Amino acid sequence: MAKALKDVRQKISKVDLVLEVRDARIPLASGNISLEKALNQKPRLIVFNKANLAEKANIKLWRNWFAERDDRILFLDAFDARSLKMLSKMARAVMQQKWQKFIKKGIQPPPLRMMLLGIPNTGKSTIINRLTKRKAAGTGDRPGVTRSQEWIVLGRDLELLDTPGIMPPRIDTEEQGLWLCAIHAIKDEIVGKEKVASFVVKYLQQIASPDFINKYSLQDSEVIESEELIMQIGSKLNCRKKGGEIDYAKTCSQILHDFRSGLLGACSFEKPPKEKIIP
Numbered sequence: 537m538a539k540a541l542k543d544v545r546q547k548i549s550k551v552d553l554v555l556e557v558r559d560a561r562i563p564l565a566s567g568n569i570s571l572e573k574a575l576n577q578k579p580r581l582i583v584f585n586k587a588n589l590a591e592k593a594n595i596k597l598w599r600n601w602f603a604e605r606d607d608r609i610l611f612l613d614a615f616d617a618r619s620l621k622m623l624s625k626m627a628r629a630v631m632q633q634k635w636q637k638f639i640k641k642g643i644q645p646p647p648l649r650m651m652l653l654g655i656p657n658t659g660k661s662t663i664i665n666r667l668t669k670r671k672a673a674g675t676g677d678r679p680g681v682t683r684s685q686e687w688i689v690l691g692r693d694l695e696l697l698d699t700p701g702i703m704p705p706r707i708d709t710e711e712q713g714l715w716l717c718a719i720h721a722i723k724d725e726i727v728g729k730e731k732v733a734s735f736v737v738k739y740l741q742q743i744a745s746p747d748f749i750n751k752y753s754l755q756d757s758e759v760i761e762s763e764e765l766i767m768q769i770g771s772k773l774n775c776r777k778k779g780g781e782i783d784y785a786k787t788c789s790q791i792l793h794d795f796r797s798g799l800l801g802a803c804s805f806e807k808p809p810k811e812k813i814i815p
């Protein structure tokens with residue numbers, strides 16, 4: 537934890553803007569309180585990635601919640617080109633103020649240097665790759681991506697640190713631990729696949745996720761115990777041991793795999809709190 541934070545602090549000191557990548561399904565719990573101090577007044581844009589996996593109505597609630605705060609935020613789908621364009625646009629907007637000083641003095645502003653940072657599995661590498669490829673694949677007379685030792689040049693005015701900063705996940709409650717396991721920011725071994733799968737199934741059942749119901753051809757009826765439902769899914773998938781009985785552990789692995797691939801529908805585990813607390 538201390539070493540990770542030291543590395544993050546070093547990286548932050550080199551950039552003008554920090555893009556903090558969180559998971560849109562757990563907007564606060566995928567942050568880390570230690571970051572606030574490490575940022576030390578550095579401009580930050582909070583990027584809620586995998587917005588395509590979060591419930592639309594909940595994204596709206598979160599937008600309203602954040603609108604009452606000073607944070608600059610963006611809900612992103614890293615695989616959507618338009619969404620990514622917005623990221624660069626917002627990054628430039630954040631830096632306008634700084635650039636104004638240069639422009640007033642008649643000086644060409646230096647390129648905006650930024651970095652991605654966040655807990656594991658939020659999509660940092662994906663965003664870096666997508667930003668890079670988009671430019672490299674661009675048509676016209678623009679040179680392709682230039683990779684210096686540590687800066688990826690995204691344009692004349694934009695540079696990105698080539699490796700993201702990695703924050704340790706913050707776990708305050710057991711429920712948050714399960715959320716973080718579900719989105720795979722924490723290894724399954726910590727809590728156990730069966731417990732994580734059971735939690736995910738319980739949630740999907742509660743919201744009656746149509747993708748979940750269709751994927752495993754479930755009856756859209758009354759809520760049953762997660763364990764019983766997992767057995768049903770095991771049976772539908774014909775996930776059996778040699779002797780013929782349902783392979784519960786294997787079924788759990790399959791459910792988690794499907795969930796993390798986005799095949800079981802959108803899930804907004806965390807709802808905005810009533811208070812405007814600091815994440």
Ligand SMILES: Nc1nc2c(ncn2[C@@H]2O[C@H](COP(=O)(O)OP(=O)(O)O)[C@@H](O)[C@H]2O)c(=O)[nH]1
Pocket residue numbers: 585586587588589612613614615655656657658659660661662663798
């Ligand atoms: N559905 C969806 N999946 C994403 C998105 N961004 C990243 N992923 C997937 O999330 C997983 C983790 O991404 P990665 O970039 O390795 O995360 P990192 O650990 O933060 O670098 C990969 O399987 C990606 O394909 C997104 O916006 N939507």
Ligand SMILES: [Mg+2]
Pocket residue numbers: 660661662
């Ligand atoms: Mg990565």
